[in-house]
Amino acid sequence: GWTHNPVSSHVYAVQGTYNATLAVRDPFNLSFVNSSVATVTIADGVPHVSFTWTPASPSEGQDVLFNDTSTSFDAVVEVNWTVDGVLVSSGLSHSITRQMDDGTHNVTLQVRDEDGSVNSTLKAITVNRMSPSVTISSPSSASEGSPVLFYAVVDAWHTTIDTIASHDWNFSYTSGPFVSQVFTGTTNHTSHVFQSSAAHANFTVALKVTDEDGDSAIAFTNITVYDVAVVIVSCTTPEPLFEFMQVNFTATVDSAYTADSFDWDFDADPSGFEVDATTASGAANHTYVQAQYYLVKVRASMSNGSYAYGSASVYPDDLGLSGTADDLLATRDPGETSNISFDARAIAARYPDVNRTVWDFGDSATWESASGPVSIVRHKYNPDRDYTVTLTLTDDDGNTLVIHETLKLNAPVIELRSPADGSVVRSGTAVRYSITDDSLSLVSVTFSLDGGTYQNFTHQWEVLTDAWPDGTHTVVVRAEDPDGNVAYGTTVSATIDDQGPAVTVQAAATVVFGGSKMNVTVLVDDPNIAANGV
Secondary structure (H helix, E strand, O other): OOHHHHHOOOOOOOOOEEEEEEEEEEEOOOOOEEEEEEEEEEEEOOOEOOOOOOOOOOOOOOEEEEEEEEEEOOOOEEEEEEEEEEEEEEEEEEEEEEEOOOOOEEEEEEEEEOOOOOEEEEEEEEEEEOOOOOEEEOOOOOOOOOOHHHHHEEEEEHHOOOOOOEEEEOOOOOOOOOOOOOEEEEEOOEEEEEEEEOEEEEEEEEEEEEOOOEEEEEEEEEEEEEOOOEEEEEOOOOOOOOOOOOOEEEEEEEOOEEEEEEEEEEOOOOOOOOOOOEOOOOEEEEEOOOOOOEEEEEEEEEEEOOOEEEEEEEEEEEOOOOOHHHHHHEEEEEEEEEEEEEHHHHHHHHOEEEEEEEOOOOOOOOEEEEEOOOOOOOEEEOOOEEEEEEEEEOOOOOOEEEEEEEOOOOOOOOEEEHHHHHOOOOOOOEEEEEEEEOOOOOOOEEEOOOOOOOOOOOOOOOOOOOOOOOOOEEEEEEEEEEOEEEEOOOOOOEEOOOOOOOOEEEEEEOOOOOOOOOOOEEEEEOOOOHHHEE
């Protein structure tokens, strides 16, 4: 078309070669003065590629919106987004949203139009570091002495990408710089047991987390800890501890309140409580009679009306049974030394759980009881030999104790040698004995005259009669050996006769005639012997 401006522009929609003609005419449009033809070759046009992002200065983990601001004469058929050399979107998405780690990242936008023309642009974006966002998940209150679980909750970016490298905990934070008390590394949880000397106390828990870049953040939470009475039971026991030994217990209460009394269960069931004893203080004692495990429980009645419990365990070992012949006391009856009393009550006192006692006296006689040897047992022996007595004890644990003791009951033998029992002798005649024993020597040999006090022999086993008056006398000999056996000889009688008999002749007439019969009576009088002994 005609124009008064010698400069003109035209947009070719299709590539190719074109002739552009310029004609000039005068102002009155009367005739052409001049014309010119120019050949124009139109090449294929490429898209003009550009993009923007929001926010302009992002931080790691933050959503960044990239918008395509490219222009193209031909229709765009493909848009490719590449971040740090990695294709992240391909198609016709003219915007994308990305989260990126801190640092500089290369973002490339490539556009292709319907003619196949491709153009791209690359821009560098700087992403700033970001500190973690952290909170503490935990209960708001707890009881002292019980574990409390704490969790660190961080933002999503620091959960999956820029992960937390360390967790530091402070369970009694007050103010000032953070001081770590517990380090859990990459583990995001921990537990803590609080103690309170008051009825309740408030604690501030602080948590410091540090990510892989070294950025850190601190979170705080408050927790109220309530007092719980704690009873600690200690045992004072002999070493080693056996059944029948006393065990001393001490219950110590840690609480803001005081304990008014203590109930004890010395053989407690794990799921129950039965009161065996009650004490005003925390001290108690108990003696166990069986070798087994025992659970000891104590219940403290607190001044605030509550109860507090504690426990301990003891395991007395089996005492077994032990003893020697020294524990078996054999005592002779002073009047009859073969009558023996046996006393093993010392063993019964040491071992109250003996439930069977058997005495074997060694002469086919036995004695048995369903208890320990709690009483004295007596037995009469024939004193003619040695005997072995056997005591067998069995307790309720199945232990058996056997004690042997030999009784030397072979008593001395006393035999009269001369004169025979009942003899009539003159004074000075010795009464001789033979005394034998299985021991080498006798402890004592004495004799009693006419029931008097026992006296020693002046001559070995001879009783002298020099000073005996006329008449009948009795002698008893007593002999004792080193084993304690005492023998008494049979009573021996002897008559001393140092006077002649007195004879008296009696007749009816004093004069008689030869061949006459006369009665004569002879009277014999001897105080020591009968008439028929003359």
